[in-house]
Amino acid sequence: MHEHAHAGMRHEFTEGHRLPLGNLPGTRYPDPRIEALDKRFTAKQGNAAIERIATGCRWCEGPVYFADGGYLLWSDIPNNRMMRWLEEDGHVSVFRAHSNFSNGNTRDREGRLVTCEHDTRRVTRTEHDGRVTVLIDSFGGKKLNAPNDVVVTSDGAVWFTDPGYGIDGPYEGHTAEAELPRHVYRLDPASGQASVVADDFARPNGLAFSPDERRLYIVDSGISHGGPAHIRVFDVNGARLSGGKIFAEDFAPGMTDGVRTDAEGNVWCSMGWGDPAEDGVRCYEPGGALIGKIHLPEVAANLCFGGKKRHRLFIAASTSIYSVHLNTTGAQRP
Numbered sequence: 001m002h003e004h005a006h007a008g009m010r011h012e013f014t015e016g017h018r019l020p021l022g023n024l025p026g027t028r029y030p031d032p033r034i035e036a037l038d039k040r041f042t043a044k045q046g047n048a049a050i051e052r053i054a055t056g057c058r059w060c061e062g063p064v065y066f067a068d069g070g071y072l073l074w075s076d077i078p079n080n081r082m083m084r085w086l087e088e089d090g091h092v093s094v095f096r097a098h099s100n101f102s103n104g105n106t107r108d109r110e111g112r113l114v115t116c117e118h119d120t121r122r123v124t125r126t127e128h129d130g131r132v133t134v135l136i137d138s139f140g141g142k143k144l145n146a147p148n149d150v151v152v153t154s155d156g157a158v159w160f161t162d163p164g165y166g167i168d169g170p171y172e173g174h175t176a177e178a179e180l181p182r183h184v185y186r187l188d189p190a191s192g193q194a195s196v197v198a199d200d201f202a203r204p205n206g207l208a209f210s211p212d213e214r215r216l217y218i219v220d221s222g223i224s225h226g227g228p229a230h231i232r233v234f235d236v237n238g239a240r241l242s243g244g245k246i247f248a249e250d251f252a253p254g255m256t257d258g259v260r261t262d263a264e265g266n267v268w269c270s271m272g273w274g275d276p277a278e279d280g281v282r283c284y285e286p287g288g289a290l291i292g293k294i295h296l297p298e299v300a301a302n303l304c305f306g307g308k309k310r311h312r313l314f315i316a317a318s319t320s321i322y323s324v325h326l327n328t329t330g331a332q333r334p
Contacts, residue, residue: 021090023049024297033280033295034324040285041292044266048325050294053314054085054092059172060316061258062105062149064113065306072306074316075102077118077172085321087307101166101173104149104206104302109156116147118166118173123147123158123187136187139194142179149206149258149302153213156189157239159197161204161218184218186239197241198234202227206258206302209236210265210286211331217247217267221255224273229255231269247288254278258302258316261331266291268313272299281315296322305330 024033031049036042058078065072072085073095082102084095096102101118108114113126114135121144122137135158137144146166151159163182166173184198184207198204202222209216216234223229230249234241247267248256254274261267265286271293272279280296281303298318306314310329315322 021052021055023051031324035293035295036291037293038285038289038291041283044262044283044292044326044328046325046327050296051323052320053090053323054083055320057083057319057321059301059318060321061103061301062116063302063304063306063314063316063321064105064107065304065314066107066111067306067308067310068111070308072304072314072321073105073113074321075099075105075115077101077103080119082115103166103172104147104160106150106152108152108158109154114150114152114158116150116160118146121146121166121176123150123160136185136194139180139185139196145178145180145182146173148204151207151209153209158187158189159207159216160185160187161201161207163201163203163205163221165203188239195239197239198244200244206256206269208259208261208267209331210261211263216241217259217261219256219259219269221257223252223255231256231259231267248282248284248290250290256282257300260303260305262305263329263331265331266328268303270300270303270315270317272301272317279317281313294324 027049030047057076062075070087080101082096082099085092100120102115104116106114115124123135125133145162145164148161148163161184164178167176183196184204185194186197187194201220205219205221207218216236220228229251231247232244233247235243256269259269267284279299281294283292285291296317300317303315311326313324
């Protein structure tokens with residue numbers, strides 16, 4: 001199924017900057033807001049400061065970096081649009097207006113954009129010619145709730161979460177009743193059929209694979225609805241998951257949302273909604289020990305690695321996009 005896309009739009013971002021761009025006030029080198037709790041994190045710090053590279057959004061989510069184009073895309077959910085930042089000159093523009101209240105984004109193995117849409121309750125793929133293909137919008141004859149985050153593995157399978165935040169109210173989609181439980185799904189690339197891979201989450205949210213794709217980390221952000229606030233880790237057995245033990249659970253009263261891994265298998269996750277002093281990003285080594293924090297002045301929602309050398313961490317945090325140059329690279333992605 002195809003429909004017209006607005007992927008080629010080049011509208012200038014004219015809302016104005018409500019917060020200063022560039023290094024944050026009070027910046028010193030090394031930046032004291034990048035906090036090492038373990039020497040294993042110190043080696044990843046580098047000597048860079050936290051930068052605010054874009055602002056003026058209502059709620060930033062779903063960052064994804066296009067190395068072949070030299071730009072970052074992200075969703076500005078309440079404004080119903082996707083934004084683009086060019087690394088070459090820092091220009092920010094509207095990439096796609098009327099984005100169906102898009103949330104999570106990633107790229108598939110052919111470099112195409114894959115997007116979770118709240119309003120239409122579906123997962124789509126933007127083809128290289130700009131057409132939009134609907135990958136999935138229902139399961140078992142019922143509408144998906146509101147897909148949230150998505151990753152694509154090396155075999156082309158699309159894994160996504162469906163917590164339903166987009167139908168909780170009109171701010172990030174529209175109000176509707178959930179027709180399905182809040183599950184995690186895998187869309188098979190050969191058959192095009194979806195299967196439930198995890199069915200015991202309150203609100204499954206961000207997800208990320210280890211570099212070798214043998215482990216899958218999934219956030220449960222159900223604390224806002226009486227559930228847990230933790231990250232679980234599963235063993236990946238082809239199209240199935242096993243295990244599901246808690247990897248990190250010290251988020252309450254706040255919670256995490258998005259998660260990514262670096263080339264060494266460390267787990268980086270967003271942080272917010274609790275103590276403002278904890279707003280930002282946390283880094284865990286593969287065994288589960290917290291080794292570092294990046295403190296931000298806003299609640300962080302999601303993050304990704306990018307840049308020409310894949311060593312730049314981009315963070316979608318409330319109204320703004322932040323970045324930090326690190327001495328580590330993200331797990332290999334298109």
